[in-house]
Amino acid sequence: MTILVDSCSYTCQNVGDLAMLTVAVARLRELWPSATIRVLTAEPHLVVRHCGDVDAVPVEGRRQFLDEHLLGRADRWLPAPAWHRWEDSLRFARPQVFSASASLKRRLRRRTCEDRTSALEQFVGAIASSDLLIVSGAGILNDAFPDHVLGILATIDLAVRRGIPVALVGQGVGPLEAVALRRRAAEVLPRASLIAVRESGASIKVLQSLGVHSSRVIVTGDDAIELALARVRQRPAARSTSPAMGVNLRVAAYAGVETDMVAPLRDTLASAAAARGARLIGIPIAHHQGGMDLDTLRGLLDGDWPAETLDAPQAVIDRVADCRIVVTGSYHGAVFALAQGIPAVALVKSPYYAAKMTGVAGQFGTGCELVRLDRDDLPIALDAAIHRAWESAGAVREPLLRAAADQVRRGRYAYSRLRDLEREGTSQ
Numbered sequence: 001m002t003i004l005v006d007s008c009s010y011t012c013q014n015v016g017d018l019a020m021l022t023v024a025v026a027r028l029r030e031l032w033p034s035a036t037i038r039v040l041t042a043e044p045h046l047v048v049r050h051c052g053d054v055d056a057v058p059v060e061g062r063r064q065f066l067d068e069h070l071l072g073r074a075d076r077w078l079p080a081p082a083w084h085r086w087e088d089s090l091r092f093a094r095p096q097v098f099s100a101s102a103s104l105k106r107r108l109r110r111r112t113c114e115d116r117t118s119a120l121e122q123f124v125g126a127i128a129s130s131d132l133l134i135v136s137g138a139g140i141l142n143d144a145f146p147d148h149v150l151g152i153l154a155t156i157d158l159a160v161r162r163g164i165p166v167a168l169v170g171q172g173v174g175p176l177e178a179v180a181l182r183r184r185a186a187e188v189l190p191r192a193s194l195i196a197v198r199e200s201g202a203s204i205k206v207l208q209s210l211g212v213h214s215s216r217v218i219v220t221g222d223d224a225i226e227l228a229l230a231r232v233r234q235r236p237a238a239r240s241t242s243p244a245m246g247v248n249l250r251v252a253a254y255a256g257v258e259t260d261m262v263a264p265l266r267d268t269l270a271s272a273a274a275a276r277g278a279r280l281i282g283i284p285i286a287h288h289q290g291g292m293d294l295d296t297l298r299g300l301l302d303g304d305w306p307a308e309t310l311d312a313p314q315a316v317i318d319r320v321a322d323c324r325i326v327v328t329g330s331y332h333g334a335v336f337a338l339a340q341g342i343p344a345v346a347l348v349k350s351p352y353y354a355a356k357m358t359g360v361a362g363q364f365g366t367g368c369e370l371v372r373l374d375r376d377d378l379p380i381a382l383d384a385a386i387h388r389a390w391e392s393a394g395a396v397r398e399p400l401l402r403a404a405a406d407q408v409r410r411g412r413y414a415y416s417r418l419r420d421l422e423r424e425g426t427s428q
Contacts, residue, residue, distance in 0.1 A: 001035040003028055004130040006155050008138035008148070010059045012046035013287040016332025019224035019313035020137035020170050025051040027223075027415045028134065038126050040155070050312065061123025062151050065091070068120070095124045095158055124158075132421060133159040137170020137198065137223045139331060141185070143178050144254035144352055150181070153188045160191045165421035167194040169414060170223035172331075172359065174206035175351050186210045193421045196414040198222040199359025220414045221363050221407025224332060228317050228339035229404045235321075243278040245269070245386070246319070246326035248285060248333040249347065251296045256350030257329060261373060262299050265347075268379045269300070269327065272386045283320055284310050285330040293330065325389040327382075331356045334368060339404040341397035343367040343389040345382070349374050364403045367396035 005024060009017030021039070028037060037054045041047045044056030127133070135156065140148050159166050168189075176182055189195065190211045197203035200219045207217055247269060251257050273280045282297035287310075294310070310316055317336050320326060326337035329347040334357060337344045346357035348370050361368035369385045371378070 001032045001132070002130050003032065003035050003037050003132045003134060004057070004126050004159075005037060005039045005054075006133065006135045006152055007039050007041050007047070008136050008140050008152060010040070010042040011288065012041070012043045012050065013311075014285060014332070015287075015311065015313045015316050016224055016285050016330070016335065017136075017138045018050055019227050019317075019332070020222065021047075022050050022313065023223040023226050023411075024134060024136045024169060025054060027412065028418075031415065031418060038130070040123075040126070057122055057126040058119040059123075059151075061119035061121070062155065064120040065095070065123055066151065066154055092154075092157055092161060095127070127155065127158050127164070128162065130159065130164055132418065133164055133166045134418075135166070135168040135171070137172075139172035139352075139356055141171060141173045142176055142352055143181065146178060146181055149176075150184060153184050156192060157188050160188075166192045167196070167418055167421060168192055169194075169196045170220065170411070171195060171197050171203065172199065172356055173197060173203040175202070175355060176206050176210075182210065190216075192216065194218070194414070194417060196220045196411070199363055201359050201362055202355040203359070218410070218414050218417075220411040221404075222332075222335050222360070223411055224313070224335055225339040225404050226408045226411065227313055228320070228336045229401070229408055231314070231317050231321060232340050232401065243276060244281050244323045245273050245276075245278045245390075246283040246323035246328070246333070246337065246342075247280055247297065247301060248283040248293060248326070248328040248330045249296050249300055250286065250293065250329040250353070252286075252292065254350060255329060255353050257347075257373060259296075259299075262296065264379065265382075266300050266302075268382050272383050276390060278324065281319060281322065283316060283323075283326060283328060283330070283333050283336070285316065285332050287311055324393050325386065327386060327389075329353070329373075331360065334360050338364045338367055338400050341400045341404075343393055343396050343400070344369075345385045345389050346370045347373055347382075363407060364400055366403075367392070367400045 007021050012018050025037060038057050039047045039054050040057045040059050042059050047054060047056050135152060156166050176185060195207060195212060195217050197219055198221055249265060251259055269280060280301050282301055284293035284297055286292045320336045321340055323342055325343050326333055327345040328334050334344040334346050346368060348354045348357050357370050371382050371385050375381055
């Protein structure tokens with residue numbers, strides 16, 4: 001049994017997506033202890049560090065596969081649409097022929113790019129030799145990440161054309177409005193055998209609009225919940241001696257948040273913490289671009305933390321465990337809190353983040369309140385939401401833990417259905 005896992009978050013620099021990947025690999029190991037598991041990634045050493053005994057497949061090979069043109073600028077003398085259609089037909093119908101042709105082209109042009117060519121061949125070969133393709137959880141199938149979307153859909157397309165069963169797990173889908181992305185998604189996603197989504201609102205509507213049959217969709221919650229809930233079960237009495245408020249702010253174009261939000265939020269958070277005798281602690285989730293969340297949090301809280309201890313899911317989950325509440329602009333900041341019975345105040349602005357946070361709030365049913373960052377009375381509204389979360393912390397703990405346990409159960413049930421997909425693939 002050989003399983004290829006598309007990690008979706010290829011640099012391992014988002015501890016939320018990394019948590020989902022580690023849970024996915026662990027669950028696959030439980031189902032198939034002797035299986036060969038390969039992970040599509042840009043950081044093989046980090047994948048091995050966090051996931052153990054897996055083989056890394058360079059995602060760079062997929063980029064080469066999609067970008068390579070066999071005859072270069074053939075569109076100079078051939079009708080471009082016709083040429084592109086022929087080339088794409090060969091690319092997806094005969095990927096190994098396409099890969100071999102691309103390698104020959106490089107050798108004929110006397111290029112010394114063996115590593116690049118090797119990556120392309122590794123990618124195509126990994127799909128051809130797989131018995132099952134798993135697309136690991138992430139909130140990436142949306143308009144904010146078009147290149148990633150097209151790459152993931154290409155991987156799925158290559159697999160299903162070869163009769164390889166495909167399952168997407170722990171997914172957040174949408175918003176997906178771009179015409180080209182919707183067209184491609186409607187071609188590919190209905191052919192997946194199973195799509196497990198992490199919320200029952202936006203993702204379900206998008207998949208329905210793309211023609212995915214409801215029998216192939218299951219709502220599970222976020223796979224990372226299992227890691228956070230396990231922390232509670234291992235050390236249920238662990239709590240900081242002084243009250244703490246966890247904080248995260250995602251400054252990024254896809255979140256609709258810019259650095260000018262830092263100063264007003266800093267004052268509101270400092271005032272709210274002082275009124276409760278609480279200390280503020282940063283909850284960094286994303287480490288892209290040299291420290292995305294860390295840099296923001298240092299400005300937001302005037303804090304400083306050793307980055308090397310906060311790049312693993314368990315380290316961040318442990319940090320969240322010290323909090324009475326968490327105020328977060330990161331989706332997984334909310335997941336890590338709610339799954340440990342800790343209420344969250346979710347900071348949202350873009351439609352993408354509003355959908356993500358609405359989804360996780362719905363899955364847990366209580367303990368998560370959304371506050372829009374673009375409202376005129378933000379300081380007042382945020383302080384009021386913090387007050388409600390702080391006062392309700394004791395009452396919502398058990399309902400949140402029950403909701404977390406239910407989502408873990410659903411997630412494990414979805415993975416158990418992969419056994420049926422294995423049988424389907426074998427019978428083809």
